[in-house]
Amino acid sequence: MILSLNHVRKVFNPGTVDENVLFDDFNFSMEKGEFISIVGSNGSGKTTMLNIICGSLPIDGGEVVIAGKNMTGKHDFIRYRSIGRVYQDPTLGTCPNMTVLENMALAENKGKPFGLGFCVGKKAEERYREMLAPLGLGLEDRMHVRVGSLSGGQRQAMSLLMSTMTPLDFLILDEHTAALDPKTAETIMILTDRIVREKNLTALMVTHNLRYAVEYGSRLVMMHEGKAIIDIKGEEKKRTTVDDLLGTFYSISVERGN
Amino acid sequence: MNLSFLLSAVEQAGIFAILALGVYITYKILDFPDLTVDGSFPLGGAVTAVLLTKGVSPLIAMPASLLAGAAAGFLTGVIHVKMKVRDLLAGIIMMTGLYSVNFLIAGKANLPITTSTGMKTLFVNPTVSGLFGAARGDEAPLSFLREYRVLILLFLLIVLLKILMDLFFRTKLGYLLRAEGDNERLVSLLARDGGTMKILGLMLANALVSFSGSLYVQYNKAFNLTDGTGKMVIGLAAVVIGINLFGKIRFLRPTTAVVIGAVTYNLCVALALKNADANVKNLVTAALFLLVLAAAYIRLPAKKKKENGKEEQV
Ligand SMILES: Nc1ncnc2c1ncn2[C@@H]1O[C@H](COP(=O)(O)OP(=O)(O)O)[C@@H](O)[C@H]1O
């Protein structure tokens, strides 16, 4: 297992009237090479689960094991040595006031010591151009442009590329197409699938788009109130349709009486 | 207006340009409003004055002031990063504490550096005398530049520091420091501790500020406990003028723009103060700064949004 969440417990606002036991004895694991899509209604705990995996949120019980190492209680920046992550907000994955070139150089040095050597040379620039060209967004001709002046889609494509430039245990995507217009979202999704295949990545993708969840990935998980209520892969996943998922969504909503 | 007035105004501005380079690191690169400045500026002065009065060479006193400033910045960083105290408060705590520390270092509120009794400073020493002549009219290789010796020394120092800074910001570590101010979260994603970068930036910045304080006492031939008052504003004004006015010029690096900003601002203050009492200085400094901020704000389109969602303020 590349990732295991064992008996995880997470309580928000403990001891207050707003106490919310989101996860109680939550177990989840991911194998190397899997591409998991996670769907679920708002507030079902998808983002919290990713935050727990990355160490952005502490847990109240259980353990987080990554590539065989118990990472419970370890800082997020230590876990990111082997995790790539793309957020929903395209502004979070890049430095707006640095150029495309400078951002690429930062990403390439992830996991290295960041010493007093110069960051970019002519050779590096050529290398980055070659990495950017396949994105098909013309970024290779805008190497010296501030990333802040790029569009959301261009920035998200860069975030994606930057988070996968160095070797990873797995990639985390949290609704990374949700803030984009439908056409750009599609482009980014296709790009994501291509990068995951080409680099042979293990990936965990939360998406609000049921079609993406059905079409992409090797395993599908549906979350509800802090539990994985659907967890399918292989043939079963291939047979599942958007309508099936909608049906499940609908029956949950009926149960809840809304 | 006479030439010597202008000359001394430019010299002072040069000293404050180094202060401004420090403030540029915290305020512009790290996006950290660091009030340590009003304490670390006289810290460099106190350290320098004490060492010089003990007969220590300025070549040792000046690096010592750099280290003292770095230590002050380190503490501010630790208070903010490790003890989770808000940035402004961390600086205020340090500034307040440093006032007494400076007094303890200097031993008194006013410490003159009497070069006439043989103490050496960067500006008064045998090497400078050898190059420019010990007194007006002396035979020396550069005696025709004697009047400008302080300015020349300051200019060389500023250029050196500016080049070192530019080089540093092109290194991997320099990139990471810029990233920390630009998007903290990306630094974590790069598997680096952003807190460490903040501390490093505060150390570099306050080292420069303290170094500027060291030059300041050597120039004035005295340390005063109140030397720090208003220095934050002087640094900020220089950075805001430099970046907003001169930063728009394409071929100017931000560091160069900040230096030009410092000279512009301090010349304006000097002109405004020409015939005024020295104690009115802080009011003029503040009023001019306000004017600069107001002008810089008007130059922005209404409610321009920064790309990361924050409303842009100067
Ligand atoms: N920082 C927080 N403080 C309090 N409650 C939170 C916090 N983060 C998430 N929650 C709660 O946890 C639940 C799950 O949230 P989240 O993981 O963001 O859901 P999802 O990403 O699936 O929409 C929600 O009920 C939310 O209110």
Ligand SMILES: [Mg+2]
């Ligand atoms: Mg979410």
